[in-house]
Amino acid sequence: IPPHLRNREASKQGFDSGGWSSRRDKDAYSSFGARSDRDSKSSFFDRGTGSRGGRYEERGRGGDYDRSGFGRFDRGGGNSRWCDKSDEDDWSKPLPPSERLEQELFSGSNTGINFEKYDDIPVEATGSNCPPHIESFSDVDMGEIIMGNIELTRYTRPTPVQKHAIPIIKEKRDLMACAQTGSGKTAAFLLPILSQIYADGPGDALRAMKENGRYGRRKQYPISLVLAPTRELAVQIYEEARKFAYRSRVRPCVVYGGADIGQQIRDLERGCHLLVATPGRLVDMMERGKIGLDFCKYLVLDEADRMLDMGFEPQIRRIVEQDTMPPKGVRHTMMFSATFPKEIQMLARDFLDEYIFLAVGRVGSTSENITQKVVWVEEPDKRSFLLDLLNATGKDSLTLVFVETKKGADALEDFLYHEGYACTSIHGDRSQRDREEALHQFRSGKSPILVATAVAARGLDISNVKHVINFDLPSDIEEYVHRIGRTGRVGNLGLATSFFNERNINITKDLLDLLVEAKQEVPSWLENMAYEQHHKGGGSRGRSKRCKSLELIKRHFLLPFIGGGYGGFYNSDGYGGNYNSQGVDWWGN
Ligand code: AMP
Numbered sequence: 001i002p003p004h005l006r007n008r009e010a011s012k013q014g015f016d017s018g019g020w021s022s023r024r025d026k027d028a029y030s031s032f033g034a035r036s037d038r039d040s041k042s043s044f045f046d047r048g049t050g051s052r053g054g055r056y057e058e059r060g061r062g063g064d065y066d067r068s069g070f071g072r073f074d075r076g077g078g079n080s081r082w083c084d085k086s087d088e089d090d091w092s093k094p095l096p097p098s099e100r101l102e103q104e105l106f107s108g109s110n111t112g113i114n115f116e117k118y119d120d121i122p123v124e125a126t127g128s129n130c131p132p133h134i135e136s137f138s139d140v141d142m143g144e145i146i147m148g149n150i151e152l153t154r155y156t157r158p159t160p161v162q163k164h165a166i167p168i169i170k171e172k173r174d175l176m177a178c179a180q181t182g183s184g185k186t187a188a189f190l191l192p193i194l195s196q197i198y199a200d201g202p203g204d205a206l207r208a209m210k211e212n213g214r215y216g217r218r219k220q221y222p223i224s225l226v227l228a229p230t231r232e233l234a235v236q237i238y239e240e241a242r243k244f245a246y247r248s249r250v251r252p253c254v255v256y257g258g259a260d261i262g263q264q265i266r267d268l269e270r271g272c273h274l275l276v277a278t279p280g281r282l283v284d285m286m287e288r289g290k291i292g293l294d295f296c297k298y299l300v301l302d303e304a305d306r307m308l309d310m311g312f313e314p315q316i317r318r319i320v321e322q323d324t325m326p327p328k329g330v331r332h333t334m335m336f337s338a339t340f341p342k343e344i345q346m347l348a349r350d351f352l353d354e355y356i357f358l359a360v361g362r363v364g365s366t367s368e369n370i371t372q373k374v375v376w377v378e379e380p381d382k383r384s385f386l387l388d389l390l391n392a393t394g395k396d397s398l399t400l401v402f403v404e405t406k407k408g409a410d411a412l413e414d415f416l417y418h419e420g421y422a423c424t425s426i427h428g429d430r431s432q433r434d435r436e437e438a439l440h441q442f443r444s445g446k447s448p449i450l451v452a453t454a455v456a457a458r459g460l461d462i463s464n465v466k467h468v469i470n471f472d473l474p475s476d477i478e479e480y481v482h483r484i485g486r487t488g489r490v491g492n493l494g495l496a497t498s499f500f501n502e503r504n505i506n507i508t509k510d511l512l513d514l515l516v517e518a519k520q521e522v523p524s525w526l527e528n529m530a531y532e533q534h535h536k537g538g539g540s541r542g543r544s545k546r547c548k549s550l551e552l553i554k555r556h557f558l559l560p561f562i563g564g565g566y567g568g569f570y571n572s573d574g575y576g577g578n579y580n581s582q583g584v585d586w587w588g589n
Contacts, residue, residue: 091201094145094247105243106152121160121183127356131167134158140167142195145248150191153243159184161360165334166192174355175334176348182485183360185302185336186240193224193298194244194274202249202273205295209271220268220291222253222275224298225325227316229306231256231278232439237302238276250274257281258431265290279307279315286323293325297332301351304337305344313343320351329353370487370494372520374511377499382471383415389469389497390421390449397466398442400486401451404472412471413451423449426456454479457486470498477510500526508533 125133134140137150137158158166161179168175169192179185205221212219226241228234238254245252253272255264257280264281268290275282275291285291299320301307307316325331333352337344348355377385386401393399403409406427413425424438424447435456441447454474468487474480480498487494498511512530515522 089249091249092143092145092198094148095249097247101246102152105246106154121361123160123164123361124359125164125168125356127173128354130356131171131173133163134167135163137166137191140170140192142166142170142191143198145198145246146191146195146244149244149246152246155187159188161185161358162188162191164358164360165189168356168358169193169332169334170196172196172332174328174332174352175358176340176352176355177334177336177358177360178338178340179336179358179360180338180485185360186237187244189226189300189302189334189336190237190241190244193300194241194248194250196298197223197250197273198248203295203297205273208292208295218269219289220253220272220275221295222272222291222293223250223295224274224300225282225293225296225319226274226276226300226302227279227282227307227319228276228302229278229310229312231258232435233303234276234278235436241274241276245274252276255281255285257284261285279312279319283315283318286319293319293323296325299325299331299333299351301333301335301337301347304335304347305339305341308343308347313347316347370484370496370518372484372515372518373495373497374500374515374523374526375497376501376523376525378501379503382499383412385499386412386416386469386471387419389467390416393467395448396445397448398445399449399467399469400457400465401449401469401471402454402457402474402483403451404453404474406453408472409451409453416449416451421449422447423451425451427453428455430456454483457483466494468494468496470496473498473500473504473507473511475504475506477507477514480507480511480514505529505533 123133135158137147137155142150161177161183165175165177165185165188169189177185177188179188202223205223208221209219212221226234226237228237234254234256238252241252250273251271252274253264253268254276255268256278261281261284265285265288268275268285272291277285282291286293301316307313319325328351333355335344335348335352375385390399401412403412406429409425409427413423416423424441426435426438430438438447438450442450451471465487468484470480470483474483484494484496487496500511508526508530512522512526515526
């Protein structure tokens with residue numbers, strides 16, 4: 001019995017000596033514990049009360065759940081597998097637990113994280129008839145499978161984006177959420193989507209797969225699709241989906257470019273109900289006839305702004321508008337984006353139906369839980385300074401070192417390696433396999449120092465980073481904020497140290513403003529430099545652009561923490577307050 005399940009009365013019932021329980025109903029349910037408080041809400045116990053018929057009705061399609069389907073769990077291995085028989089399987093009922101899988105999925109879950117800061121993050125929801133937010137996971141009925149898996153992940157309370165997004169999605173409202181990686185947004189959409197799939201069953205998708213199988217084709221019809229910009233983010237979402245799909249009949253899959261397509265196709269052919277994909281690879285799969293989106297009821301666009309930045313708009317429109325995906329209003333669509341420029345507003349207008357707009361303050365970034373230090377270090381001294389910092393950092397703490405160039409990343413990794421430090425690096429020239437391996441080495445603590453270029457590190461959830469070191473400072477403040485946001489995540493305390501010298505003069509004023517706003521210690525030389533620059537008129541080059549972006553950062557990342565709040569940033573206009581009369585968008589651009 002894994003450690004986190006020991007001493008739990010109920011868990012004894014769920015396991016037999018072979019790791020699998022032969023009792024699938026009540027006992028399996030009991031193994032999630034705390035049953036009595038949920039009896040009144042649980043869809044499992046409602047089942048006998050005649051509510052079943054309606055449960056399988058799909059929006060606008062009538063109740064045509066295929067009860068002669070072939071959903072049956074294969075005890076042999078994967079997360080949820082398909083075999084050919086079984087008429088009676090009910091997707092809302094948990095399958096027997098697997099000790100091995102539980103260890104694999106949940107042993108790395110977070111523990112001991114301080115969530116106090118979470119409740120201070122401001123969230124604003126706009127849109128008609130917005131459902132009220134929840135305070136605890138048990139405030140909303142997500143069924144026994146989800147509740148059990150939340151317990152296993154040890155998520156004790158919802159994060160702000162979860163408090164708001166879960167009831168909105170549960171009520172089948174379309175959603176546009178401005179929230180960053182690190183805010184808990186993945187679970188915010190996965191929990192309600194999966195809970196609805198469990199409650200509704202597979203519907204037409206199952207019949208389509210069955211029909212297709214008869215003709216020897218193995219096309220998959222996912223019920224839910226999550227689009228993400230990078231393979232790293234796609235894999236992260238997939239990993240989270242596997243946790244919440246544990247003991248269910250839903251089989252999540254992930255496909256992304258730069259990896260062997262044959263292997264991904266074989267994996268899809270084992271069944272795919274929730275697909276996480278990068279846009280380019282998904283188009284490829286659709287054109288090969290491996291994926292059909294005809295029955296995709298839930299569509300999520302994650303980090304939508306990055307997908308557009310990376311030039312994926314044609315592929316996204318191809319997937320959503322020019323194939324067989326149900327139209328907006330029939331499917332249920334959710335978009336997540338860190339920023340909300342015009343292009344995203346257009347996409348939201350085209351893809352979403354009567355949506356709710358959610359703005360979430362950034363979790364942990366540039367707030368009091370990150371200590372920011374700026375030190376003057378000449379170029380030739382940087383390496384020895386870095387060694388001092390690394391020696392002062394605990395051996396088990398993860399340190400992320402940012403450098404400007406790919407060459408610089410290679411050189412620094414080499415240097416650290418020869419100095420005897422367990423380190424790895426990640427940058428754009430590395431192969432997919434190398435990047436995944438480096439990330440794994442880092443996350444697992446085998447190589448607790450990761451040297452990275454900013455581009456390679458974007459969007460990655462490297463949540464336990466204790467120390468971010470700007471070996472080379474970026475030239476703009478926005479990038480600085482993104483980088484230091486790698487630490488102090490999910491309520492943890494973090495440290496960010498930046499090496500500053502003449503090369504970084506152009507960021508002086510913005511950096512100073514930022515440190516002051518975040519109530520950080522400001523070195524006197526930085527103040528002097530900013531003063532001199534101001535009086536000499538130096539540093540004004542490109543200033544207006546930076547000013548704008550600094551305003552943006554202050555509004556969204558800083559003000560919430562220093563009492564500024566969000567008031568006054570919204571202007572309702574039918575898109576959830578995205579435009580105002582001066583033509584300035586919601587983010588001040
Ligand atoms: P995300 O923003 O989805 O990338 O999530 C950031 C991190 O927070 C991930 O490592 C999640 O596993 C973790 N997380 C998400 N929701 C919760 C929660 N309610 N309690 C604790 N950790 C969470």
